[in-house]
Amino acid sequence: MTHIINGRKLAVKIRMQVKKRISSLAHIPGLAVLLVGDDPASHTYVRLKEKACKEAGIFFEKHLYPSNVKEENILSDIATLNERTDIHGILVQLPLPHQNTDRMIAAIDPQKDVDGFHPENIRRLDTDKPGIISPVALGIMKLITSTEKSFQGCSAVIIASPLFAHPIEVLLREYGIVSTIVSAQDPLLKEKTKTADILIVAVGKPNLITRDYIKSGAVVIDVGTTRVDNHIVGDVDRTSVESIAGWLTPVPGGVGPMTVALLLVSILKAYQLQK
Numbered sequence: 690m691t692h693i694i695n696g697r698k699l700a701v702k703i704r705m706q707v708k709k710r711i712s713s714l715a716h717i718p719g720l721a722v723l724l725v726g727d728d729p730a731s732h733t734y735v736r737l738k739e740k741a742c743k744e745a746g747i748f749f750e751k752h753l754y755p756s757n758v759k760e761e762n763i764l765s766d767i768a769t770l771n772e773r774t775d776i777h778g779i780l781v782q783l784p785l786p787h788q789n790t791d792r793m794i795a796a797i798d799p800q801k802d803v804d805g806f807h808p809e810n811i812r813r814l815d816t817d818k819p820g821i822i823s824p825v826a827l828g829i830m831k832l833i834t835s836t837e838k839s840f841q842g843c844s845a846v847i848i849a850s851p852l853f854a855h856p857i858e859v860l861l862r863e864y865g866i867v868s869t870i871v872s873a874q875d876p877l878l879k880e881k882t883k884t885a886d887i888l889i890v891a892v893g894k895p896n897l898i899t900r901d902y903i904k905s906g907a908v909v910i911d912v913g914t915t916r917v918d919n920h921i922v923g924d925v926d927r928t929s930v931e932s933i934a935g936w937l938t939p940v941p942g943g944v945g946p947m948t949v950a951l952l953l954v955s956i957l958k959a960y961q962l963q964k
């Protein structure tokens with residue numbers, strides 16, 4: 690039997706704690722989200738972030754751009770947001786349709802980089818003074834540790850871009866878990882994923898992972914969010930892996946709500962860094 694990990698339930702607890710802490714602050718923390726293009730999954734995600742911010746008492750501002758917007762326009766808005774004292778967090782929703790992701794992220798003040806993707810925050814991950822840590826990575830770690838499984842001698846495979854994979858790799862290492870980062874195009878993908886005690890998939894390819902990719906009893910974390918026929922689907926074919934995987938995060942209701950909850954924690958941290 691596969692245990693389904695309930696991300697919504699874990700997220701509610703975190704959101705309540707954040708709300709309580711925010712109610713005791715001297716000022717209202719603020720988040721600005723930059724959203725480029727019309728990817729339906731990205732729009733859904735940003736709506737959920739907006740709702741969570743408002744519920745927690747965080748000021749929320751959305752900047753919308755057409756998919757062909759010039760990078761300079763976004764950079765100019767980021768520069769303004771970096772200077773604003775009412776905005777403590779800046780987030781560029783990914784993926785960007787055409788623009789250079791690294792260039793956009795590098796323009797954000799590292800203290801306002803609530804996604805933890807700025808090179809300065811990535812560099813500090815490997816030091817004993819971490820800055821802002823990726824909410825996706827923190828959320829994934831909470832989902833994994835909620836299984837209360839012993840991770841001694843465990844290995845992980847992460848199928849994701851380096852931007853998403855590296856923070857997860859660093860956090861797993863703190864638990865003694867060695868990770869291999871694999872590309873979805875790797876011709877030996879199946880052979881590699883089959884050895885993983887923990888498999889984390891963030892590709893955006895519905896049903897990429899079926900039962901023959903999975904080690905029996907593995908913890909499977911599905912980060913995929915693709916909108917198909919008006920609903921969000923993950924990268925893992927749930928029906929196929931059920932009974933092989935030991936644990937599985939559902940889509941929706943797994944990584945998504947945890948990322949949103951940990952984003953609120955990250956905004957709180959950014960606010961405190963800027964005080």
Ligand code: GUN
Nearest residue numbers: 780781782783784804825
């Ligand atoms: N797209 C999918 N996940 C994320 C995330 O955690 N942050 C941002 N900015 N974009 C995303």
